[in-house]
Amino acid sequence: RDCTITPPLGGMGEAFPDTAVQRILFLGDSMAEGLVRRMADYAQENGHNLSRIIWYNSTTKIWASSDTLQFFIRKYQPTFFMVCMGGNEQFLKDLSKREEYIHKIIGTFGNTPFVWIGVPAWKEDTGFNHLVQKCVGEKRFFNSRKLTLKRCSDRVHPTFAAASLWMDSIATWMQSPDVQYPIKMQKPTNKATKKYPLHLLQPVKE
Numbered sequence: 001r002d003c004t005i006t007p008p009l010g011g012m013g014e015a016f017p018d019t020a021v022q023r024i025l026f027l028g029d030s031m032a033e034g035l036v037r038r039m040a041d042y043a044q045e046n047g048h049n050l051s052r053i054i055w056y057n058s059t060t061k062i063w064a065s066s067d068t069l070q071f072f073i074r075k076y077q078p079t080f081f082m083v084c085m086g087g088n089e090q091f092l093k094d095l096s097k098r099e100e101y102i103h104k105i106i107g108t109f110g111n112t113p114f115v116w117i118g119v120p121a122w123k124e125d126t127g128f129n130h131l132v133q134k135c136v137g138e139k140r141f142f143n144s145r146k147l148t149l150k151r152c153s154d155r156v157h158p159t160f161a162a163a164s165l166w167m168d169s170i171a172t173w174m175q176s177p178d179v180q181y182p183i184k185m186q187k188p189t190n191k192a193t194k195k196y197p198l199h200l201l202q203p204v205k206e
Contacts, residue, residue, distance in 0.1 A: 020184075023080070027085070053198075054198070069108050090119060144166065
């Protein structure tokens with residue numbers, strides 16, 4: 001499947017951040033909960049509109065098999081997607097169907113730019129992160145495995161402080177030539193005071 005999006009080009013043919021205001025839809029599982037909190041600071045600093053969806057205990061199969069994503073796309077009309085999911089799929093032995101689910105999710109985006117944030121695995125996975133990177137392409141995948149993050153008492157989810165640093169690393173990458181479609185993501189000088197939509201969806205069985 002060809003999901004290529006041509007990035008904007010600068011004078012020497014290098015990508016530069018699009019300074020336009022974006023309508024960002026950030027979706028993910030519980031691993032993204034700290035990220036979406038920090039993302040509010042970035043949205044306010046850079047003038048972006050932000051909508052956030054956390055679907056607890058969700059998987060790519062659950063997202064791909066429901067009309068939930070389509071509902072929120074109609075509601076918010078995003079111009080940019082951020083995705084962080086896969087925390088509940090790190091240790092699956094059979095990944096054969098996951099590629100289909102990933103492609104269905106990103107196919108829902110159409111030609112709208114997106115980035116997929118890899119799960120910061122707390123131990124060696126069975127290949128899910130590599131599969132996502134293969135499906136979305138290196139310039140739309142943030143490899144979180146390179147980061148050392150302080151974890152909560154469950155030893156899985158990053159603390160909110162660690163997730164904030166994680167989001168800072170993602171934001172730096174998102175306005176660099178290493179990403180397919182760079183956008184303005186200057187580091188916030190203050191905490192967000194604006195209340196951005198946050199939807200917390202309850203778990204369902206896969």
